[in-house]
Amino acid sequence: MFAVVRSGVVEGVDGHDVSVEVHVSRGLPAYNLVGMPDAACRESRDRVRAAILSSGLAWPSTSRVTINLAPAGLRKNGAALDLPIAIGVLAASGQIDAKIIEQMGAVGELGLDGSVRPVTGAVCLAGAISAPCLLVPAEVAPEAAVVRPGHIRAVRSLRQIVDWLNGGHEPEVVAAPSTPHDYRHAQGDLADVRGQPMARWALEVAAAGGHHLLMSGPPGAGKTMLASRLVGLLPELNDKEALLATKVHSAAGIRLPPGGLVRFPPMRAPHHGASLVALVGGGSHTMRPGEISCAHNGVLFLDELGEFSPAALDAMRQPLEEGVVRVARAARAVTMPARFLLVGAMNPCPCGEGGPPGACRCSDAARSRYSRRLSGPLLDRFDLRIEVRPPAAGMLLDGQAEETTASVARRVAAVRGLSRRRNVRVNASISPGRLDELAPLTDGARSVLRQALERNRLTGRGMIRVRRVARTIADLRNEEVIDTAVISSALALRSEPTDVLAMSSRQISTR
Amino acid sequence: MSATNNNDLGHRLLLAKLPGLGPARLRWLMSSGASVAEVAESIRAGRLPRALGAPTWAKGPAMVQTWFELARALDPDDLMGHHTRQGVKVAGPGSSWWPFEGDPEPPLSVTYMGTLGLAVSKPTVAIVGTRRCTTVGRRVAASLGAGLGEAGVSVISGLATGIDAASHVGVLSAGGKAIGVVGTGLDVVYPRSNRELWGRVAEVGLLLSEYPVGTRPENWRFPARNRLIASLADIVVVVESHEKGGSLHTVDEAIQRGRTVMAVPGSVTSAASAGTNQLLVDGCAPVRGVEDVLVALSLETCAGPKEPLDPKPAKPYPASLVQALILDEVGTGAVHIDDLLAASGVAIVDLLAEIQCMVQAGLVALDGSTVLPGANT
Numbered sequence: 001m002f003a004v005v006r007s008g009v010v011e012g013v014d015g016h017d018v019s020v021e022v023h024v025s026r027g028l029p030a031y032n033l034v035g036m037p038d039a040a041c042r043e044s045r046d047r048v049r050a051a052i053l054s055s056g057l058a059w060p061s062t063s064r065v066t067i068n069l070a071p072a073g074l075r076k077n078g079a080a081l082d083l084p085i086a087i088g089v090l091a092a093s094g095q096i097d098a099k100i101i102e103q104m105g106a107v108g109e110l111g112l113d114g115s116v117r118p119v120t121g122a123v124c125l126a127g128a129i130s131a132p133c134l135l136v137p138a139e140v141a142p143e144a145a146v147v148r149p150g151h152i153r154a155v156r157s158l159r160q161i162v163d164w165l166n167g168g169h170e171p172e173v174v175a176a177p178s179t180p181h182d183y184r185h186a187q188g189d190l191a192d193v194r195g196q197p198m199a200r201w202a203l204e205v206a207a208a209g210g211h212h213l214l215m216s217g218p219p220g221a222g223k224t225m226l227a228s229r230l231v232g233l234l235p236e237l238n239d240k241e242a243l244l245a246t247k248v249h250s251a252a253g254i255r256l257p258p259g260g261l262v263r264f265p266p267m268r269a270p271h272h273g274a275s276l277v278a279l280v281g282g283g284s285h286t287m288r289p290g291e292i293s294c295a296h297n298g299v300l301f302l303d304e305l306g307e308f309s310p311a312a313l314d315a316m317r318q319p320l321e322e323g324v325v326r327v328a329r330a331a332r333a334v335t336m337p338a339r340f341l342l343v344g345a346m347n348p349c350p351c352g353e354g355g356p357p358g359a360c361r362c363s364d365a366a367r368s369r370y371s372r373r374l375s376g377p378l379l380d381r382f383d384l385r386i387e388v389r390p391p392a393a394g395m396l397l398d399g400q401a402e403e404t405t406a407s408v409a410r411r412v413a414a415v416r417g418l419s420r421r422r423n424v425r426v427n428a429s430i431s432p433g434r435l436d437e438l439a440p441l442t443d444g445a446r447s448v449l450r451q452a453l454e455r456n457r458l459t460g461r462g463m464i465r466v467r468r469v470a471r472t473i474a475d476l477r478n479e480e481v482i483d484t485a486v487i488s489s490a491l492a493l494r495s496e497p498t499d500v501l502a503m504s505s506r507q508i509s510t511r
Numbered sequence: 512m513s514a515t516n517n518n519d520l521g522h523r524l525l526l527a528k529l530p531g532l533g534p535a536r537l538r539w540l541m542s543s544g545a546s547v548a549e550v551a552e553s554i555r556a557g558r559l560p561r562a563l564g565a566p567t568w569a570k571g572p573a574m575v576q577t578w579f580e581l582a583r584a585l586d587p588d589d590l591m592g593h594h595t596r597q598g599v600k601v602a603g604p605g606s607s608w609w610p611f612e613g614d615p616e617p618p619l620s621v622t623y624m625g626t627l628g629l630a631v632s633k634p635t636v637a638i639v640g641t642r643r644c645t646t647v648g649r650r651v652a653a654s655l656g657a658g659l660g661e662a663g664v665s666v667i668s669g670l671a672t673g674i675d676a677a678s679h680v681g682v683l684s685a686g687g688k689a690i691g692v693v694g695t696g697l698d699v700v701y702p703r704s705n706r707e708l709w710g711r712v713a714e715v716g717l718l719l720s721e722y723p724v725g726t727r728p729e730n731w732r733f734p735a736r737n738r739l740i741a742s743l744a745d746i747v748v749v750v751e752s753h754e755k756g757g758s759l760h761t762v763d764e765a766i767q768r769g770r771t772v773m774a775v776p777g778s779v780t781s782a783a784s785a786g787t788n789q790l791l792v793d794g795c796a797p798v799r800g801v802e803d804v805l806v807a808l809s810l811e812t813c814a815g816p817k818e819p820l821d822p823k824p825a826k827p828y829p830a831s832l833v834q835a836l837i838l839d840e841v842g843t844g845a846v847h848i849d850d851l852l853a854a855s856g857v858a859i860v861d862l863l864a865e866i867q868c869m870v871q872a873g874l875v876a877l878d879g880s881t882v883l884p885g886a887n888t
Contacts, residue, residue: 198848198880201859216879348879363643365672365702387879389847451871473860489863492870495877 001025003091003098006105006131007084009076010121012287012327012334013244013251015128019070020081022088027064033085035069038077038285047079047110048086055114055159060093075331077286080119083108083135086158096165105131106155114158123147123250135161141174143250146260147243149176187267190229190405195391199226202386202493204408207233208415209472210426211465212320212342212381214305217388219352223345224269226388227301230343231267232405233412234298241297244337248296252289265298268340272307280315280338282327287334292319295340305344306373313378316342320381344382346374383428383465384493415475427472432464439471444484452491466490520603521587522551523620524594524723528585529554529578533735534616539566547619555582590723594622599697599724602627614742615767618721621739622697624713629665629688630743634808637667637744637765639737639758640674640751645783646876646883647843648674648751651775653681655748658801660687662810667692667744669736670712674750674758676705679712689716690743694736696726734760741765746807748798749774752786759786771807773798778843829874833857833865841875841882848880 005020031045052059067085069076084106091098107125109117118139119125126134126144134152136144141154153171155161164170193200199215199222206213207230215223237245245262256262270279270291277283281290292300302308319325323339349367353360362370416426422438424430430438441449449466452458458466470482470490479486526532526547532540540550543560553560557579566575594601602608603620610630611617636659638652652674659666660682668675670691682689691712693701697720700706712718721739722732734757741747741764749772752758762772774795777784791797798804829835836855840846852862866882869875876883 196849197852197859361643363672365642365704368704385879387847387881389849448867448871455871477860485860485864488865488867489860492863492867492877495870495879 001092001094001098003088003101005084005088005091005101006129007081007107008105008125008128009074009078009080010124010251010286011075011332012281012336013124013248013289013293014334015121015124015126016074017128017130018074018076018081020084020088021068021070022085022092023066023068024060024063024089024092025066026062029062029064031065031067033067033069035067035072036075037069037081038075040079041069041076041081044079044082044085044110047082047112048089050112051082051086051110051114051158052089054112055157055162057090057095057158057162058093060089063093065089065092078119079109079117080107080121080125082110083116083137083155083158086110087135087161090162096162100165103131104133104135105129106135108135108137108155110158116155116157120253121251123247123256126152127247135171136174142260143246143256145174145176146246146256149174187228187232188225190232190403190408191401193222193226193229193402195395196222196226196388199386199388200402200408202384203230203233204412204476205469205472205493206230206341206343206384207409208412208427208476209419209469210341210428211383211469211472212344212428213384213386214344214346214379214382215386215388216346216348218347218390221388221390223388224301224303227269227299227303227343227345228267229405230341231265231299233409234265234341235409235413235416237263237265237297245297248289248293248337252294254294266295267299267301268292268295269301269303272302272304274308274312276309276312276315279312280319280325280327281334281336282329284329287327287329287332289336290325290338292316292325292338292340293336296337298340299343300340301343301345303345305346306370310373310375314375317377317381342381348387380459380461380465383469385495386493411476415472418475427468427475430468430471435464435467439467439474440481441467441487442481442483445470445482445487448484448487448491458491458494462494466494469493519546519548519551519605520601520620521589521591522548523603524590524601524622525551525555525582525585525587527619527721528590528723528726529581531574532578533731534738536566536568537619538616539563551582551587554578555585557583594724597698597724599624600627610743611739616738617742618739621719621721622723623717623719624697625715625717627717627719629690629717630719632665634745634810635665635667635690635743636804636808637740637747637761638674638678639668639740639747639749639761640678641753641756641758641783641786642671642673642675643753643783644673644677644751645781648775648777648783649677652677652750653684655750655775655798655801655804656681656683656687657685659804660685660689662801662805663687664805664808664810665690665716667740669693669733669740670705670709670718671733672702672704676708678750679708683708683711683715691716691718692736692740692743693718693720694722694732695728696720696722696724698724699727701728733757737761738764741768741770744770746771746773746804748772748804749787749790749795751775751777751781751783752790753782754785754789756786759790762790771796773804773807780844830868830872831865833862834869834874837865837869837882838874841884843884845878845881845883848882851882 001024003022007018007020008015049059090096091101116137118137122140122143127147135155136152138154138156145152152174154174155171242261242263268291279290319338324335325338326335349362350370351361419427470487474482474486543563545560550560599622608627608631656666656678665688666682667690668678670693679689689712695701700709737760747765749758765772772795774787774790775798829838870877873885875885
C-alpha cells in the first residue's frame with residue numbers, strides 16, 4: 001500500500017515543498033527512511049512509532065515500511081516531517097483513507113504521547129506547501145495563517161486527526177490574523193530622551209535617509225535608549241516587506257508579534273559575544289537566517305561595537321553594500337535578505353569615562369589601540385558619527401518632555417516620500433552617478449568639499465557618502481539645492497576621532 | 512669606585528646587564544670598597560665580593576644566584592665588541608666626557624648614540640610630564656621645546672608618549688638639540704609608537720641609556736631613568752602631571768640634586784594638571800612661556816610682554832558672531848556640541864556649519880562631537 005503526504009522544510013528563509021511517500025508492503029519487518037534526512041529527521045522513526053501506538057493505533061509491525069522524502073536531492077532537517085510521516089504510515093497501512101490525504105499537507109513534530117508540537121518557520125512552510133488543506137501545530141497555526149488564511153487547520157494530536165478523517169470533529173480552520181495592532185509602544189517614545197539635541201537630530205537624519213550611525217559615549221549616556229527610539233521613527237512596512245520580515249522571523253524561530261505579521265521595522269540587538277554565523281546566518285546542519293537578516297528593513301543595533309569579533313564585523317561589509325547576504329556551504333548556498341540600518345555604540349576609551357585625552361585613566365596608546373579595533377572599511381560605512389554625553393541631572397529631573405516620536409516620524413516619512421519620488425529607496429542608496437542630478441551643490445558648497453578633499457580629510461568614497469547625508473539634511477529643511485551650511489554640517493557629522501599618536505608622528509614626518 | 516680607567520667599561524656593562532640591579536643594590540654591591548672590575552670578576556667567579564654579607568632583601572640570595580649564572584656566560588670584551596658592532600658607544604667615569612661627575616647616584620656607565628658632548632654642554636632643560644596628557648598640554652610641551660631649541664638650549668626628555676614625545680617633536684622641529692634618556696637598551700624602542708622620533712634623536716642629538724643593548728622595558732627602570740634626566744638638567748620643567756604622576760618622581764630626584772624645578776600652570780578642572788598645580792603651591796616657579804625658562808637660565812633678563820606659547824604668527828579671527836561665541840565657550844577646554852547649541856540658540860545645521868568652517872580655518876578642532884581649541888588659537 002502506498003500514500004503521499006505533502007510537507008516541507010525550511011532552508012535559509014525559504015520553504016521547500018517536500019513529498020513524503022510511504023510504502024508499506026509485505027516482507028521482512030523493516031523501516032527505511034531515504035531522501036537525505038539529517039539526524040533529527042532520522043530519529044523520527046522512534047517518535048512516530050511511539051506516537052502511533054500511544055494514540056491507540058496500530059504500527060505495521062509485520063510489514064516492510066519504506067519512506068521516501070522527495071525531492072531526494074534536498075537535505076531534510078528538523079522534526080517537522082514527523083507528522084506527515086505518521087499520517088503517511090497510517091494511510092499506507094489502511095488505518096485512514098489514502099485518497100483524502102492526497103489533498104492534504106502537514107507539518108509538525110510528534111511527542112511520544114501522540115501530541116503535535118510546534119515547529120519553527122511555519123510561515124515559510126505554509127507559503128511553500130500548496131495543498132488546499134494544511135495541518136499545522138496549533139501553537140504556530142496563527143503564524144501560518146498569515147500567508148494562507150482559510151487553508152490552515154490547527155491540530156493538537158495525532159488522535160484528533162485520525163478521528164476527524166474517520167468522521168469525527170473537524171479541527172478549526174484558522175482565519176487571517178486579527179486587525180492590525182500597533183505593538184510599538186513597548187519601544188518607548190523619543191519624548192523620553194531629555195536634552196541631547198545633537199543625538200536626537202542625528203537619529204532623525206539616520207531615519208530619514210537610512211544612514212548608518214555610530215554613537216560613542218560613556219556607559220549611561222543613553223546610547224541604547226536612543227537606538228531603541230530610532231526604530232519607531234521608521235515608517236511602517238508595506239505588505240511585501242511585512243511578509244518577508246515575518247518569514248525571516250519565523251524561520252529564525254523568533255516569536256512573532258501579536259497579530260502574527262511583523263508590520264513595523266524590527267530591531268535586533270545581538271550581544272557582542274555573537275558568533276559570525278549567528279550574525280550573518282548559516283550553520284552546519286540547518287541554514288538559519290542570522291541577526292542581520294532578522295533586522296531586514298529595520299535596525300541592527302550593535303552595542304559595544306569594539307567588543308565584537310573583527311571577523312564577525314567584517315563579514316557584514318558585503319551585506320551592507322548589497323542588501324542581501326549570500327551564505328555558501330560546501331553543498332548549498334542560500335541568499336537571504338539583509339538590508340538594515342546599522343547603529344553602532346561604543347565607549348570612547350577602554351575605561352569608559354571618556355572626555356578629551358588626559359581626562360581619564362587611559363593612556364594615549366590605550367585609546368589609540370581601542371579606536372583601532374574598528375577596521376577602517378567598517379568605520380567608513382558610518383555616515384553619522386556622534387558622541388553622546390550623559391544628560392545633566394537637571395534635564396533628567398525637571399526637563400520638559402521633548403518632541404515626540406510621532407511628530408519626528410512625520411518629517412522622516414516626508415523625506416522618504418521625496419526619495420521615492422526620485423526613484424531611490426532611501427537617500428543613502430543614491431547611486432554615485434545620479435548625485436549631480438539629485439543632490440546639486442551650490443558653488444560655495446562645492447568649494448567646501450574641494451577644501452576637505454585637498455586637506456585629506458575625506459576620501460572619494462567618503463565624499464559620496466557626505467553628499468548623500470547632505471541630501472537628507474537639505475530634504476529635512478525643504479531645500480532643493482545643497483548649500484554651504486548643509487554640506488558643512490554633513491562633514492561635521494562625519495568627524496574622525498583625532499588619533500593622538502598619529503598626530504604627533506605626522507608632525508615629525510612633515511618636518 | 513676607585514679605579515676609573517677606560518678598560519673597565521666591559522665590566523661596567525656586565526654589571527649593568529644583571530637583572531634587578533638598580534641604583535640601591537648597586538650601592539650595596541659597591542659598598543665593599545672593591546673596584547668595579549674586581550666586583551664584576553668575583554661575580555663571574557660565582558661569589559660576592561669579600562666583606563659583603565648576604566643580600567638583605569627578600570629573594571636576594573636567589574637573585575644573586577641568577578647573577579652568578581648570567582655573569583659566568585658573559586665576557587666583558589665580547590660585550591664591548593657587541594656594542595661597537597651595533598653602533599652603540601659606551602662611556603664611563605674615565606671617558607673623555609662623563610656627565611655624571613659628582614652625582615650622588617651615578618650610573619656605572621652609559622650607552623649612547625649621537626653626540627655625548629651635548630650632555631655636558633650647558634644649558635640644558637628637561638621637559639617632563641604625563642603620558643596621559645591633554646591636547647593643550649601636548650601643544651604647550653611642543654612650543655616650549657621649540658622655543659628652547661631656538662634659544663640654543665638642549666632639551667632633555669624621556670621619549671615616552673605624551674609630554675615627553677611632544678617636547679622633542681618641538682625641539683626637533685626648531686632644529687634644536689634633543690637629548691633622549693631612555694630606560695631600555697638603545698635597540699629596544701619603547702614605546703614602539705615613538706620609533707621615528709627615537710631614530711631622529713639618535714641621528715641629530717643624543718640618545719642615552721644606563722643599560723646595555725637588548726635590555727627589555729621593566730617598570731623599575733623608568734624611575735631609575737628619571738634620576739639621570741634630573742642629573743643632566745639645569746632646570747626641570749613639568750608640563751602636566753597627574754596628582755601622583757611619575758614626573759613627580761623626576762622632580763624629587765631634581766630637588767635632591769639641587770636642580771631648579773618649574774611647572775606649567777593648568778586649569779583647576781583638569782586632572783592632568785593636578786600634580787603641576789600642586790608643585791606651584793609648593794613653591795615652584797611657574798612657566799607662562801619659554802621666556803620664563805630662559806630668564807631662570809639667566810639667558811634673558813626679564814620676561815617681557817608675553818607672546819602666546821604657540822609660535823604661530825598670524826592669528827585668524829572668528830568670522831561671525833556665532834564663531835566668536837563658540838571660541839569663547841571653548842576657551843582652552845573642550846565643549847560638547849549640545850552645550851554650544853544651548854549657549855548659542857542657533858539651529859543645529861547652522862551651528863555645525865560654523866564649526867566646520869572654524870575647523871577648516873584651524874580655529875577649533877572637532878573630536879567626535881566635542882569641540883577643542885584649534886592649532887591656531
